[in-house]
Amino acid sequence: xxxxxxxxxxxxxxxxxxxxxxxxxxxxxxxxxxxxxxxxxxxxxxxxxxxxxxxxxxxxxxxxxxxxxxxxxxxxxxxxxxxxxxxxxxxxxxxxxxxxxxxxxxxxxxxxxxxxxxxxxxxxxxxxxxxxxxxxxxxxxxxx
Amino acid sequence: xxxxxxxxxxxxxxxxxxxxxxxxxxxxxxxxxxxxxxxxxxxxxxxxxxxxxxxxxxxxxxxxxxx
Numbered sequence: 001x002x003x004x005x006x007x008x009x010x011x012x013x014x015x016x017x018x019x020x021x022x023x024x025x026x027x028x029x030x031x032x033x034x035x036x037x038x039x040x041x042x043x044x045x046x047x048x049x050x051x052x053x054x055x056x057x058x059x060x061x062x063x064x065x066x067x068x069x070x071x072x073x074x075x076x077x078x079x080x081x082x083x084x085x086x087x088x089x090x091x092x093x094x095x096x097x098x099x100x101x102x103x104x105x106x107x108x109x110x111x112x113x114x115x116x117x118x119x120x121x122x123x124x125x126x127x128x129x130x131x132x133x134x135x136x137x138x139x140x141x142x143x144x
Numbered sequence: 145x146x147x148x149x150x151x152x153x154x155x156x157x158x159x160x161x162x163x164x165x166x167x168x169x170x171x172x173x174x175x176x177x178x179x180x181x182x183x184x185x186x187x188x189x190x191x192x193x194x195x196x197x198x199x200x201x202x203x204x205x206x207x208x209x210x211x
Contacts, residue, residue: 028147028155032165044145062146066166091152091167092177104146129146136149 003048004041007060010114011106018067024048029059031066033087037080039067054115055122061107069099097137104130150197153177158190 001022008015019031019041030042041063047056074083089095108126112118118126147155147167155161156174169177171188178193179185186192 088166090169092169092173132148
């Protein structure tokens, strides 16, 4: 999909090295890794159809950071099954919250640098997302 | 859209996140998480939790409406 390739380029990445397939669906955005290692980037159809260009690129860039996080895990453990297990963390975990605020922070920086600016609504949403997950991560770190 | 914590917890309560996805947690964990986030206790009552999440102004329709 063009937006994912553009977001990858804006992030200094090569999309096909990080993602095997892009799927537009009714559900939430996600980067999943199937058994066997196929990496699928899902984008919400409402975002693809209605969001402005900056928001769409930011959403794609966010999932690409998760693809980078998986690639880093794979490089570390060297085994697809182990890397996949480590990547598919529970939403209730510290790791999930930490990965979310890192992914959004990087996505926002990368797309803002690429486009020169983001709309106020996109920036407000993104900042809210970062601060919310950061506060969750901080709370969870204390009882990790 | 990426999901805020309350949205992710609700999606898990509704069974919308598969075990093969990052962010999955059990229904019981989702309920505990919603209770922690809200200070409320609606048990496994999806409708009540949906009402609460929508009241938090972080739902998809309101986000998209701004663009």
